Structures are given as structure tokens and as C-alpha cells.
Amino acid sequence: MVGKIFAVVVVLITLATAYCVMAHVWWMPVDISVHGPKIDHQIEETILVAGLLFVAGQLVLASFAFVYGGATSKPKQIPGGAKPLVIFAFVLVGAEILALSFIGSKAWGAVYFEAPDPGSMRIDVQAGQFAYYFRYPGPDGKFGPLHPDLINEGTQNYFGIDTDHDQDAKDDIVTAELAIPVNKPILLTLHSKDVGHSFYVRELRVQQDFVPGLNIPIHFTATQTGRFEIVCTQLCGLGHYNMKAYLSVLSPADFDDWLKKQAAAQ
């Protein structure tokens, strides 16, 4: 009796889970990037393949529990023998993992191996415990060199730029919010001034670690205006929970206004 109840509960849980996934209850937030559909397609595919195996596995478990759960005489052998079953499972799971990696590498490659658009807007990102700061090159289109020894949070010099001596740094604009124009290719360069951090915007389908000592490029194009959260998803210390910033995707006119205001506040 217990076996039969267990089997029914397992089937119910399996069906409820399958429904939630297929009906997109608790699904990913809306995608606002050009490359996002590839990532979403890959996630759908992964969930489909893993989901089919999950449902099959649970049904097999339930049917075994249903048939043998209360039996006094257990079967002495797995029907068909254990060896072919193990080989079958091994080949099936192996093929699945290979297929996912192969298809997935295309989605990944589309993000990482495609060169950024040559007309991309370049923005520097400085991550540090526990905030992000962003740097725009200003009217000259050039970033001033970085001097880590000049980093001083007390004077809000989060990047270590020398506006007294470096000509290119004089018009650099440093902000606490990442604003970008919609439909414009963006090329971020990620720097960390202390430990490992991460740049994650769910709606952009972008998640990239910061590694101290490396300048890591990441490029994307946002297709919708709005304000989105940038969060750190790499445990970086005591204040990790509070490490975030906002991404504002603006119309080109709004963006120009915003940048002018930021330039005036420097």
C-alpha cells in the first residue's frame, strides 16, 4: 500500500513540476538583448532534454514502486539484466551531454568569439568592494591611462585617473550608474580593483566575471529602454549582498542629456 501511495505522490510531483516548466511559471525575465534569443533557445533546449530524462526517470521510479513496493517476494534480477541497462544509460547520458555542449558552444561562441561591432560605444567598468563605477571617454573618445596608486574613494577617484596631468583623462566621465543608448552596440571593459566580482544583468543575458589584473571585454546591444539591476554574482566579501548598480537603457536623446549632466557634475 505504502509503495502505491509513494508512486502516486511521485507521479503528481513530476507532473506538477513538468507543468510549471512548460507553462513558464517562474520563468526568466524578458530578454532585452540582440544575442539573448540564442541563449534562451539554448536554455530551452537544455531544459527540454533534461526534463524528458527527469520525467522518464521519475515514471520508471514510480512504476517500480507501484509494482514491487508492497511485494513480499522481490524480483531477483533487473528485467533484461543490469549490464545492458548500465551501458544504455551511459550512452544516452553521454550523448546528451555531448549534444548539449556542441549546440551550446554555438550560443556561447556567438557571444564570446564574435568580434564586437567596430562602431561600439566603449565604456570602462571598475568593480570594487562593494560597488561598480563606469567611465565614459568624453568628447575626445579616449580614455586616460589608469594609475592604480591614485585610486582614492574619498575624492571619488575610483579608477585612478590623473586629470591634472593626463590630457586624455581630463574629459573622462565617471558615473555610478551605467546608462547606454538603446540599439547601440556596447563594448564594456571590465576591471577589478580588488577581488573577483561579476557583472550580471538578467534581462541582458550577460554574466561575466571580473578577474583582478585582467581587462575583460564583453559586448552586447540592448533592444528595449528601461532600468535594470546589475548585480554581483561572485561572492566577493562581507558586503557582497549589497553590491549592485543600475543599468539605464535610454533613447539616444535621453542618453545625450544624461551624459551631459554627468559631465557637468565631474
Add this chain to the structure above:
Amino acid sequence: MKTQFRIAVLTLSLLLVAGLFVRSAPTVGASATGQIVGTAKLEGQAPHQKPIDMSKDPACAQLSGGATVTSENVVVGPNGGLANVVVYISQGLTGNEAAISSQPATFDQKGCKYVPHVVALNVGQHMTVLNSDKTAHNIHPQPSPTGGNAQWNKSQTVGGGPIDVAWTNVEVAIPVKCNIHPWMRGYIAVVKGPFGLSNDTGAFKLDNVPPGTYTLTAWQETYGTQAQNVTVAAGKPATTDFTYKAK
């Protein structure tokens, strides 16, 4: 028995006299000690103080109520008065200064900035760190590694109780940062003897200075230190002004 009685009477009368002395000390002190007054000024254009964008923590942005909060590296009032200058006696102390205040200095975190931006206190004097914000802070004073004061780093949650701390060595000044809100910066100046802190008009005052000749030092976080000699006579304020030149 008789001796014990005499000792008791003597102790009691000594205590009485001591008590009278302590009670009347302020009036005695006022006539026997001097005062140093003065103004700290900035000559030239004060550097631009960049507005602080607190959007990372909505609780902070909300608290400023839409008002623009800026850095406070150089705070200049009317007529070039320079605020947040710590003035203290760096040489000439004889050890007969007034005892350190039993009143703790207060260092509050309000609107995601330190209030006051610079706090001055004596070695051994207590300091109370408060959090008036609806967000957690992390108080991280960074004394010089060789200065003898211990570095520490404590979190203070919303509604968290006050933190009590005292400093063991003279140090002007200890920078304080918040590990959660990187723009937050304050300073703790730990000194011996009388000290003053300039207000928004640049005026400062050192009370209860015993008569004598001293080296008076002024410290400002961006422009550094300046020193002057000053002679203090009882009952009459000595005037000393400090002028910093904008870089």
C-alpha cells in the same frame, strides 16, 4: 583606636577639601588658563566637490531627500572660512592640562555620510559610533600601521546599538571608510591636550590652555598640516590664524 580615629577624620576632611576644590575648579581654571582663538581660511578657488551618486543603495538616495550630497574634501564657508580643520598643540604640553572630557564624542552615520565629517577627541576619550540610517554600514577606521592605534572593522545594522571606542595614541587623522558605501569618508583626529575644530566660518577655539608657549598645528585632510608658535597668557585669548593656499 585613637590613631584610627584621627586617620578617619583626616581622610574625611581631605575628601571634603578635595570635593570643594573640584566643585570650584571651573572658576579657578578660567582665571588660571588661557584660550586660543582663530580662523582657518582658504586662499584661492576651492576645488570642485563632486556630487555623490548614491543610486546603488536606494535607502541612501532616499535619505538625502533629493538634495545633492557632495564630497567634503574641502568645505569652504563665507569669506573663505575653511571648515573641518583640526587645531591642536603639537609641542609644549606640560601635562597640567585639564583632564580629558568624560563626554564621549559622537560619530554618526546619517544619509550615508559621516556626521561630523571630521571628529576630534583626546587620547582615551570615548567615542560613540551611531547608525541613524535605514541601511547597514560598516565602520572601518584605517589608522597608520605604525601609529599604535589598532585597525578595526565592524558592521552596524539598521537600528544596531552604538559602538563605543577609545584610541590609545595620538594620530591626526585616522581615515574612516565604509566597506558597503565606498564614497563614505570621514576622519578621526586623536590628540593630547586642548584642541579645536573649525566650523563652517573657519572659526576655532581651544579652551583651558595653561599659560605657556606652544607649537600649534592645524590639519586639513586635503591641504595637510601647518604649524605656528603661540604664547598663551592667563585670562586673555591668544589669536592665531591659519591660511591655506588652494592648489
